[in-house]
Amino acid sequence: MIGEQASTRRFYGFHCVWPRKKEMTTVCIPIVFRLPYANPASCSFPSMKKILITLLFAGLCLAENLQAAGAEGPLKPHLGKPHLDIQQVFKGERFGNIVVTMKGTVVATWGTSHVRAKRSEDGGKTWGPEIVIAKPGFQCGGLTVDESSGDILAFVEDRHPPAPIRVFRSSDDGKSWKKIEVKIHPDSKGNAPSMHMNEHGITLRHGKHKGRLIRPSRFYAGKNDRSKWPQHYTNAIYSDDGGKTWHTSDPFPAKGTGEATLAELADGTIYYNSRRHWAEEGANPRRRWTATSTDGGKTWKNLKFCEVLPDGPQNTNYGCMAGLTRLAVKGHDILIYSNCDSPSGRDHGTVWVSFDGGKTWPVKRLVFAGRHAYSSITSGRPGTITEGMIFHHFEGGPKGGSAVARFNLAWILEEGKATGDGSIPKNLSN
Numbered sequence: 071m072i073g074e075q076a077s078t079r080r081f082y083g084f085h086c087v088w089p090r091k092k093e094m095t096t097v098c099i100p101i102v103f104r105l106p107y108a109n110p111a112s113c114s115f116p117s118m119k120k121i122l123i124t125l126l127f128a129g130l131c132l133a134e135n136l137q138a139a140g141a142e143g144p145l146k147p148h149l150g151k152p153h154l155d156i157q158q159v160f161k162g163e164r165f166g167n168i169v170v171t172m173k174g175t176v177v178a179t180w181g182t183s184h185v186r187a188k189r190s191e192d193g194g195k196t197w198g199p200e201i202v203i204a205k206p207g208f209q210c211g212g213l214t215v216d217e218s219s220g221d222i223l224a225f226v227e228d229r230h231p232p233a234p235i236r237v238f239r240s241s242d243d244g245k246s247w248k249k250i251e252v253k254i255h256p257d258s259k260g261n262a263p264s265m266h267m268n269e270h271g272i273t274l275r276h277g278k279h280k281g282r283l284i285r286p287s288r289f290y291a292g293k294n295d296r297s298k299w300p301q302h303y304t305n306a307i308y309s310d311d312g313g314k315t316w317h318t319s320d321p322f323p324a325k326g327t328g329e330a331t332l333a334e335l336a337d338g339t340i341y342y343n344s345r346r347h348w349a350e351e352g353a354n355p356r357r358r359w360t361a362t363s364t365d366g367g368k369t370w371k372n373l374k375f376c377e378v379l380p381d382g383p384q385n386t387n388y389g390c391m392a393g394l395t396r397l398a399v400k401g402h403d404i405l406i407y408s409n410c411d412s413p414s415g416r417d418h419g420t421v422w423v424s425f426d427g428g429k430t431w432p433v434k435r436l437v438f439a440g441r442h443a444y445s446s447i448t449s450g451r452p453g454t455i456t457e458g459m460i461f462h463h464f465e466g467g468p469k470g471g472s473a474v475a476r477f478n479l480a481w482i483l484e485e486g487k488a489t490g491d492g493s494i495p496k497n498l499s500n
Contacts, residue, residue, distance in 0.1 A: 141217060141275050142400040143452025145498060150458060152481035156438060159188055159197055159463070161471040165209035167270050167446045168463035168474065172220040174454025177213070177244040178463050180472055185209050185226050189244050193455040194476045203238050203247045210235075210264070211446070212285035214271030216312060223271070223283070223313045231264035232290050237313065250314070254307060257318040263287035263307055267391055269331035269446055277338030279366030284308040284340070286330035287318065299348035304330040306342070308367045323373040324359050325350070331394035332367070335403045335427045340367050341396075343407065343428065345381055345389040355387045356380065358407075360428060378431045378491040379407055379422060385414040393447030393462065397479065403427035404479070408445045408462055411436070416443040419464055419475075422489070423482055430492025435482045437475050441466030 160166070160180040168178045176190040178197075184205035188197045207226040214223045222240040224247060227233040235254065238247040256262045264287065271285025284306050291301035303321040322330070326348030333341050340363040349355040358379040361370040382390025393408035405428055411420035419442025422434040443465035450456030460477055467473025483494065 141452070142398045143457060145399045145402060147452075147458030148397060148399065148404075148479040149483075149498060150478065150480055152478065152484040153459075154437070154475065154477040154481050156467060156473050156475045157197075158467055158469040159472050159474050160186075160200075161469075163471075164465055165211070165267050165444060166463040166465065166472045167209070167211050167213040168448050168461050169213050169215050169222065169270050170448055170451050170454070170456050170461065171215055171222060171243050172217060172451065173243050174451050174456045175243050176456060176461055176474075177222065178472070178474060179203065179209060179213050179224060181207070181209050185224065187224070187244055187247075193450070193459060194461055194474060201245065201247070204236060204249075207236070208233070208266065210266035211268040212265055212271045212287070214283055214285050214313075215273065216283055217273035217275070218281050219312060221312070225265045225285070227264070227266055230294065231266050232262075232292065233264070235265060239313065252314055252316060254316040255318055257289070257305055258320050261289045261318075263305060263318045264290050267329055267444065268304075269329075269392070269394055270448060272332065272334060274334050274338070274340075274366065276334065276336065277366070279310075279338070282308050282310050282366055283313055284332065284367045286332050286342070286344075288328050288330070289321065290328075299326050300350075302326055302328050302348070304328055304342075304344045305370075306330075306332060306367045317368075319363075319367050320369045322359075322370050323361055324353075326355065327359065329389070329391040331392055331407075333394055333396040333405055333428075335396070336401055338366075339364055339427070341405070341428045342370060343376070343379075343392070343394055345391060347387055347389045349387075355389065356382075356384055358392070376428075376431075378489050380409055380411055382410060383412045383414050383416060390416060391444040393445040393464075395447045395449045395460070397449045397460075398452055398457075406447055406449070406460055406479075406482075407431065408437070408447045408464070410442050417441055417466070419445065419462075419466065421447070421460075421462065421477075421482060423479070423486070423494075424492075425495050425498075426492070431489055432492040432494050433482065433486035434489055435486040437462060437477070438464070438467060438473070440468065441470070 185203045185207040204226040212225040268286035274282040291298040304327040306319045307316040327344040330344040346355045358376040397404040405424040412418045419438045422431045445464035450459040462475040
């Protein structure tokens with residue numbers, strides 16, 4: 071909106087930002103500029119056009135910055151009244167992922183015979199009907215929300231990998247899906263990545279790679295066979311053009327790994343946490359292995375053994391897919407990790423909290439004591455109905471199939487058990 075203040079020959083305008091929540095107020099920011107002419111009526115069209123283009127460009131830049139700022143919010147909504155509820159979402163089959171869209175819709179995906187989705191527009195209280203993404207199709211994780219466009223990308227393999235890969239895009243908040251053509255380049259060793267069965271992807275929000283899409287992936291060395299495990303490794307694929315072209319990172323610096331998770335920290339570092347079902351003599355495959363990237367996910371360094379986090383039941387080296395998310399809290403690196411905390415059997419689904427970007431994990435809390443196998447976990451979005459909530463999609467639950475547990479950080483802290491690994495910050499303030 072542009073107008074003229076006649077007494078000063080200044081032009082003024084407003085850049086308006088419309089909220090995602092109906093109860094929030096539309097914010098209009100005033101913009102004032104002065105023409106370099108005594109009489110605005112004498113302005114030539116090219117001069118006025120140049121000024122208007124400059125104003126438009128400034129408004130677009132401001133909108134982009136405000137959108138980025140809105141991706142992360144205050145800590146306070148996560149520390150409200152403690153809450154937990156669990157409900158069945160899918161029946162039968164396996165392999166779940168879960169994300170929250172830019173509009174605050176929770177989208178869960180699932181399936182081995184075909185890949186389908188369910189949506190919740192009320193913060194996970196109720197779920198709509200199944201929506202087919204690909205039939206036939208094999209779920210391979212990596213469900214990714216493009217925070218630049220609002221689109222959602224779903225990855226589907228034809229069967230248990232190694233197998234052909236298809237990618238589907240939703241531009242209507244998960245209501246419908248269309249196959250898109252993509253190019254996935256091999257890694258530095260010339261190996262093409264497989265996708266199954268990794269945690270969801272993310273959009274990078276910080277640093278020079280802001281806007282990049284990245285999701286965990288892996289290399290099977292030709293076959294998912296015990297004899298090939300020493301050659302297996304995890305990695306990641308990333309895209310800077312909205313998911314059309316993907317490049318594969320260097321291998322994770324530990325062999326025998328598969329099924330990984332990742333999260334971006336507040337300084338742009340990417341934290342990577344991987345399952346490992348084989349390890350060289352002297353290394354422990356029953357706990358998690360981590361690394362970091364400071365170049366947007368191209369390379370990985372600082373390999374560490376995370377003794378406090380279990381990699382599935384502790385009576386086997388086989389491990390179990392885990393979930394990982396960073397809470398969308400500005401300036402805080404609060405990570406939530408999910409897996410089974412069991413001496414034997416895939417049960418006792420538990421979540422752990424780190425307040426320092428994965429360096430320590432001082433507290434944990436049991437979510438569900440019964441069947442709990444593969445899991446995926448995501449954080450609600452500021453400015454939407456999901457703000458302050460955590461959504462945990464796992465195989466098992468009270469009725470089998472898959473279940474989604476909704477809870478918040480306050481619930482974890484309420485009766486969480488100390489792990490002996492670090493401490494909870496005394497002042498969890500904004």
